[in-house]
Amino acid sequence: VSSSLPLVTIDHVFNNRACIQSENRQGVEALTRHVLSMGHKKIAFVYGAEDTVSDIRLTTFLRTMNEAGLSVPDDYLVASPYHDPASTREATAQLLALADRPTCILMPDDYSALGGMDAIRAAGLRIPEDISITGYDGVAMIQMCQPQLTTVEQRGTKVGEEAATILMDKVEGLTPCDRIEKRVVKTRLVVRESTKS
Secondary structure (H helix, E strand, C coil), rough: CCCCCCEEEEECCCCCEEEEEECCCHHHHHHHHHHHHHCCCCCCECCCCCCCHHHHHHHHHHHHHHHCCCCCCCEEEEEEECCCCCHHHHHEEEHHHCCCCEEEEEECCCHHHHHHHHHHHHHCCCCCCCCEECECCHHHHHHCCCCCCEEEEEEEEHHHHHHHHHHHHCCCCCCCCCCEEEEECCCCCEEECCCCC
């Protein structure tokens, strides 16, 4: 990162380097407001490993809940690594074992949501009739599961195209390697079958 090599990062900002970011604040806010609009008040959030993206998502979730006049019990916030269905299966089982369990669980990503869905079914509950669940990323292959997952689409192809364009400009000398440039790619809420009033 400190060398003179042309460099573009994705989602993680480093000093004096170009960065493409997915609009995580917008995505989490839209997702949270969606489940709030369906009447959910007991919403749990399984968030990813400690990093900038997770911090932004968790802070945005808590702020959006606070703006809706709702507090979130500490038990409703569970850390779990990204892309780790086994870990989110355990996290979901932990949430379902609470005396006052949530009615909706937001997952850190679509792959991790598979573990959460498995835990919900193992507990004898139905999605979304008994509990709603969401993902994050918008991975097309995950939509093969049933019910189809409500998620936030990050537009990974657009992120990659933007990163490649900036990098090529630096490689070809059109922009200086140490030029600070930040671009944000908007996310899109995709409402499917895994959430219900």
